[in-house]
Amino acid sequence: xxxxVVLINFRHGIxxxxxxxxxRRLRELATLVPGLTNLRVGLNVTTMERAWDMSxxxxxxxxxxxxxxxxxxAHVDAQHFxxxxxxxxxxxxxxxxxxxxxQGKVH
Numbered sequence: 001x002x003x004x005v006v007l008i009n010f011r012h013g014i015x016x017x018x019x020x021x022x023x024r025r026l027r028e029l030a031t032l033v034p035g036l037t038n039l040r041v042g043l044n045v046t047t048m049e050r051a052w053d054m055s056x057x058x059x060x061x062x063x064x065x066x067x068x069x070x071x072x073x074a075h076v077d078a079q080h081f082x083x084x085x086x087x088x089x090x091x092x093x094x095x096x097x098x099x100x101x102x103q104g105k106v107h
Contacts, residue, residue, distance in 0.1 A: 001037075002060045003096055004069075007052040009088040018085060019043055019054065025078040026056055032074040035065030052088075066093060 010019060023041050030039040038059035044051050060066040069075055083089075 001095065001097060002063050002066045002093055004056075004058040004060065004066055004091065004093050006056040006089060006091045008054040008056070008082065008086050010053045010085050011087045014085045022054065022078075022082045022085065025081055029058075029069075029072075029074055029078060033069050033072045035060055035062075035068055037061055052090075063093075 008022075020043070023043060026041040027039065030036060036058055038057075040057045041055070043054050058066075058069070060069065
């Protein structure tokens with residue numbers, strides 16, 4: 001399994017309705033993109049320092065499916081829409097089931 005996590009901060013002054021439209025467009029991908037096995041998208045509900053504004057967590061059975069997702073037209077459209085309002089975006093893609101390396105063999 002591959003987990004794709006994206007955290008987004010919006011530019012100052014982006015209204016709530018625009019932020020919710022970003023969430024709606026991303027959630028819609030669950031019905032449009034093959035290979036996407038689980039999708040969670042939401043806006044931050046706290047006012048904690050160092051918190052990001054929006055989170056996306058997507059799961060795929062294999063890296064190839066995640067790669068296909070990244071170039072799928074619906075994903076590209078959603079990404080371009082959100083990029084128009086984002087100030088910062090970070091992402092990580094990882095295999096949560098990957099075995100730990102033997103002690104002393106970490107590189």
